[in-house]
Amino acid sequence: MNKPKPAAPAPRSPDTAALDRALTATAAEVDAALEELLPRPAGSYGRVQEAMRYAVFAGGKRLRPFLVRASAGLFGLSGAAAMRAGAAVEVLHTYSLVHDDLPCMDDDVLRRGKPTTHVQFDEATAVLAGDGLLTFAFEILADPATHASPAVRCQLVSGLARAAGSEGMVGGQMMDMLAPDKSFDSQAVMELQRLKTGALFEFACEAGPILGEAGGEARETLRAYARDFGLTFQITDDLIDTVSSAGAAGKSVGKDEAQGKATLVSIFGVEGARGKAAELAERAAARLDGFGPEADLLRALPYRLLDRDR
């Protein structure tokens, strides 16, 4: 199916229990797929593959593969293609966390409730593990097992490269590194977040229509959903950084404030940020009005972000 269906209103009270079951089931399936896909430590370079596996299996929420699978489901795809594309996005996301935690970047010791990769191994191994994960993501997408069509595989590869590169996540990370000296205004902070975190969510959601070979209208609808979803995610991430504990969050908290970085919470205030996140979650869900009940999990997901603590 290439076109959004006629209007169906967003559910009034999203079915959180169904969503949580789907998130848990997807995370287990993604872990099983990653277990199969990731190279097994072997030979005299096995240490880097061990570090890649350590970072990937440290226990993430697997939100991005969930978005890939749910968006692919809107176009009738539920099998290996969506799973492999989701795994590729998760592998790339994990690279970004490994590099972000390095002493030369955020210098963090805790990630996903465990010692960061450079603490568990060493700095050089963590750099290489990140590089190994980044490149492996593209190897997964370029493999004919991901999709029979070379054109689709090319679109996936170039879409992920753009989302991760200097006009996406890397650019956002550059802004983030400059942030303590720049006193960014709210517009610049929004741009930083759109690049650093939002671009990968946008690709995850667009991967569905790409895999389903859907038209531009469907792709734009999913991108618009992802932009609102990404900002909701970022505001709730900033709220966790402001009001949660490291134990609950599984990562260091309070660092943005300590480094003098403006965040969406420092700009809007805690209550303002909560209100803004709720507004964006509602708008994200409404973006999918053109789809039927097959989009209910995607509609419920932004609301679920509002009360998360990790």
Ligand code: GRG
């Ligand atoms: C090093 C090129 C490069 C980029 C790093 C993603 C990123 C850019 C930095 C991570 C720092 C951070 C805490 C960003 C805020 C949003 C974010 C990406 C949080 C982590 O994502 P989750 O919550 O993590 O989906 P899990 O562990 O569940 O996968």
